Amino acid sequence: MDKVPILKMGDTLILAIQVELHDKMAIRLQEDILKEIHDTGARGLVIDVSALEVVDSFMGRVLSDTASMAGIMGVETALVGIRPEIAITLQEMGLELKGVHFALNLEKGMELLQNIGEIFYGED
Amino acid sequence: MAGKGALNISELLTKKEKEILDEWVKAQADNLASRRGLIPEKQQREDSARLLGVLVKAVAGGNLEDITAPEYDGVNRFLASLAASRANQGFSPSETATYIFSLKNIVFKFLQEEYSDRPEALLKAAIDFSALVDKLGLITFETYVKGREEVIREQQKSMLELSTPVxxxxxxxxxxxxxxxxxxxxxxxxxxxxxxxxxxxxxxxxxxxxxxxxxxxxxxxxxxxxxxxxxxxxxxxxxxxxxxxxxxxxxxxxxxxxxxxxxxxxxxxxxxxxxxxxxxxxxxxxx
The missing domain is CATH 3.30.750.24 (STAS domain)
Known part of the structure; x- marks a missing residue:
């Protein structure tokens, strides 16, 4: 399993990262996401990391970069399911995840993006 | 290490263990702590007998200086448990230490009787034994302090838990x-x-x-x-x-x-x- 499936639900793309990504996989994932955004015209991206037990600086960087790239393409990104211990690690590493929204779980992430979408684009 | 003085003591202790114990227990009977009735005389006697027993074994090799040596393991262990149980019984650490120190007087008396003809050896033996007993007394003190620290740590931990509710x-x-x-x-x-x-x-x-x-x-x-x-x-x-x-x-x-x-x-x-x-x-x- 070296490809992370990207699901589409309404205007939102959903992907769950379940294994630690190595360099090649990370770059491929970024490409896949951006292509998918371009193809589908999605407005939201939810990345679920609840299955991850470790997030190192590389992983943090990949997530942050992906969110920035998606942001440039007009997509709001929500990172959901960060575990307490990972939250502490990320915070201690001082890794700044700019332009990313956070939610406790997938459901809340979807809700959050919905709300943001309403504020920015109005209901359509 | 096996100088004249050291030999004197281990020999004497082994030979006179019984008499020393009797004298020691008698001296303790006049002691303040036993008057307060914190500890039954029978237990006092048992403790003293055991302490003297392990001590005699420890000094048998002539080592009166290094109480970290393996032959002193028994002594150290017994002193630690003694200090802990005395603390529980309500003794102050100085009372426990005084109890240990009181062994000195008794042994000095026996030394004097035995070697009154050799004042130099007597002096050396007295100094050596005194230093040893001082060290043993300090062990009880240390154990006491360690016990206290343990209590403080526990309290700190529970305070920490109590003080951060969500x-x-x-x-x-x-x-x-x-x-x-x-x-x-x-x-x-x-x-x-x-x-x-x-x-x-x-x-x-x-x-x-x-x-x-x-x-x-x-x-x-x-x-x-x-x-x-x-x-x-x-x-x-x-x-x-x-x-x-x-x-x-x-x-x-x-x-x-x-x-x-x-x-x-x-x-x-x-x-x-x-x-x-x-x-x-x-x-x-x-x-």
Whole structure:
């Protein structure tokens, strides 16, 4: 399993990262996401990391970069399911995840993006 | 090591163990502690017999100086348990140590009787034995202090646990009332408790109330900020409340950057804001 499936639900793309990504996989994932955004015209991206037990600086960087790239393409990104211990690690590493929204779980992430979408684009 | 003096003592102790014990127990009977009735005479005698027994075994090799040597293991172990049980029985550490030291007088008496014809050897033996008993007495002291430290650590731990509650006051709203000074160990505990609670209660708003925190300096503010950042990573919004006039003044004077954290003066205001965020409406029932 070296490809992370990207699901589409309404205007939102959903992907769950379940294994630690190595360099090649990370770059491929970024490409896949951006292509998918371009193809589908999605407005939201939810990345679920609840299955991850470790997030190192590389992983943090990949997530942050992906969110920035998606942001440039007009997509709001929500990172959901960060575990307490990972939250502490990320915070201690001082890794700044700019332009990313956070939610406790997938459901809340979807809700959050919905709300943001309403504020920015109005209901359509 | 096996000089004349050392030989004297181990020989003497082995030979006169019984007599020394009798004398020692008799001396203790006049002692203050046994008069207070803290310990039955029978147990006192047993303790003394055992201590003397292990001591005789330990000095048999002529070693009177290094009490960390393996032959002193028995002595050390017995002294540790003795100190612990005496402490439980209500003896003060100096009473326990005095008890050990009292062995000196008895042994000196026997030494004197035995070697009155050799004053030089007698002096050396007395000094050696005195130093040994001093060391043994100190062991009981150390054990006592260690026991105390253990108690203090336990209390500190339970205080730490008691002092960092996280309360769910409404669906999706957590309150963490902070009381007392916030050092780094506590900050860590607060952070862990809070994050675990966010997961357990699926909360999206965290109110940290610092009404009970006497002083906020740069360090404390940083610790609070770090906790809030970690909570934010888990999708919870943080509101800092209970900021009195004093604290708000210090924060501004110190130039602490609260980095866009939502702050309110009172817990009440924070709760109102939380309700607003969750689109909850609190109103008096009609009629």
């Amino acid at each position: 309360i769910q006051i409404w669906d999706e709203i957590l309150v963490s009332p902070l009381i007392g000074t916030i050092d780094s160990a506590r900050a860590r505990q607060i952070m862990e408790n809070l994050l675990e609670s966010i997961v357990a209660t699926k909360s999206s708003i965290v109110i940290m109330d610092i009404t009970g925190v006497p002083a906020v300096d740069t360090e404390v503010a940083n610790r609070l900020l770090r906790t809030m950042q970690a909570a934010k990573l888990m999708g919870a919004e943080c509101i800092l409340t209970g900021i009195g006039p004093q604290i708000s003044q210090t924060i501004v004077h110190l130039g602490v950057d609260l980095g866009g954290v939502i702050t309110r003066a009172s817990l009440r205001d924070g709760l109102t804001l939380a309700f607003k965020r969750l689109k909850l409406n609190v109103a008096r029932a009609e009629g």
